[in-house]
Amino acid sequence: MNLAGQWHYAMQIMPSLLSGVQMTLSIFIFTLIGAIPLGIIVGLGRASHFKPLKDLLGIYVWIMRGTPLLLQLIVVFYGLPIIGIVFQRYNAALFAFIINYAAYFAEIFRGGLQSIDRGQYESARVLRLTYWQTIRKIVLPQVMKIVLPSIGNEVINLVKDSSLVYVIGLGDLLRAGNVATSRDVTLLPLLLVGIIYLLLTAVLTFIQQRVENHYSYFK
Amino acid sequence: MLELKQVSKRYGRKTILNDFNLTVNQGEILAIVGPSGAGKTTLLRCISGLERIDSGEIQLDGKPFDPYINRDNDSVTGVVFQDFQLFPNLNVLENITLAPMLALKKDKDAARKQALDLLKRLGLDGKEQLYPYQLSGGQKQRVALARALAMQPRILCYDEPTSALDPDLRQEVEKMILGLKADGMTQLVVTHDLDFAKQIADNIKRVEAL
Numbered sequence: 001m002n003l004a005g006q007w008h009y010a011m012q013i014m015p016s017l018l019s020g021v022q023m024t025l026s027i028f029i030f031t032l033i034g035a036i037p038l039g040i041i042v043g044l045g046r047a048s049h050f051k052p053l054k055d056l057l058g059i060y061v062w063i064m065r066g067t068p069l070l071l072q073l074i075v076v077f078y079g080l081p082i083i084g085i086v087f088q089r090y091n092a093a094l095f096a097f098i099i100n101y102a103a104y105f106a107e108i109f110r111g112g113l114q115s116i117d118r119g120q121y122e123s124a125r126v127l128r129l130t131y132w133q134t135i136r137k138i139v140l141p142q143v144m145k146i147v148l149p150s151i152g153n154e155v156i157n158l159v160k161d162s163s164l165v166y167v168i169g170l171g172d173l174l175r176a177g178n179v180a181t182s183r184d185v186t187l188l189p190l191l192l193v194g195i196i197y198l199l200l201t202a203v204l205t206f207i208q209q210r211v212e213n214h215y216s217y218f219k
Numbered sequence: 220m221l222e223l224k225q226v227s228k229r230y231g232r233k234t235i236l237n238d239f240n241l242t243v244n245q246g247e248i249l250a251i252v253g254p255s256g257a258g259k260t261t262l263l264r265c266i267s268g269l270e271r272i273d274s275g276e277i278q279l280d281g282k283p284f285d286p287y288i289n290r291d292n293d294s295v296t297g298v299v300f301q302d303f304q305l306f307p308n309l310n311v312l313e314n315i316t317l318a319p320m321l322a323l324k325k326d327k328d329a330a331r332k333q334a335l336d337l338l339k340r341l342g343l344d345g346k347e348q349l350y351p352y353q354l355s356g357g358q359k360q361r362v363a364l365a366r367a368l369a370m371q372p373r374i375l376c377y378d379e380p381t382s383a384l385d386p387d388l389r390q391e392v393e394k395m396i397l398g399l400k401a402d403g404m405t406q407l408v409v410t411h412d413l414d415f416a417k418q419i420a421d422n423i424k425r426v427e428a429l
Contacts, residue, residue: 124306126268128294129321133322
């Protein structure tokens, strides 16, 4: 194929790649919406002094980080129906991603929370703020600033990890490229897939910088 | 008037305060002096409700008073910490108005006006938009003081107010504390600096390590 032919072919497969992007982005966005708040809550629990809760959440984090996400997807979609819990494919993917990423986020937040000086809680306490007021107004803004670089790492990982949903039969960007590559016996679709991932990551890197700048007003 | 009657505090098997008695009269400055490890800070933490006493009684105007559970009543104690513990994510004005707005339910304008008055009185006008990292140690301390005063406490406690500052700022701190005394504020100052205590205090209570 000459260059014009390649271009023509790329345009031909682009719609199917873009619909794959839709799936990738939808998994990505909804996982973040679910996993970040859940991660904060689990992180608070992990940083608490209530041992049973701490231990229980420790086991959860251990399982989530200690087994492959691919395996977790399979268990949620094919395994849970055995005990009567049936998810749609897409919901199964989201559920698995959210509980997996929440565990990673929780560990990041725990580290951030534990790096806040105990004196901050005490000075809030003598000023008669409640626990949640202290967390919301004083602790979390400081934790956010500390954890942003690590969160950014996980967020970029998530874009690429979302390609694992192929295992339960969902069509994402990588799968769309794979299908075209094996059908048309050319690597061009996968090259395009790589470029699209890079573009997505570039956008996220830009957003991450903006958010980090937003938190640069204090030290 | 704040009284401690035979107050004891232990951490595990280590006794920090044993049958400790103390009286702070209205409007006076009481300095608590003693070597490090004598329990001065622990005492202050018990009075401000950060630690629970193991036995004995704290009385406020002759009535029993437990600072540890006194969370929702009037502000009794304000604390200026040794390392100030300003909130780094909030500017000077927000540091001062946060608690009056959240805990005393003051509206924003009233809290703001009160904070600006306090800042002016403490020589910090024009600094309200700065963040703690932009302030010197002495300025941080005055912001911490303004923050404590904004809660209108009946007794103001200082933990080692001179130790985190340059020696030449000691007189500034003296002036500040005596200025508040002139306004009728009851103050309790924990310090290891006996000279400083003699300069400011009406009464000095010595504590020794047990």
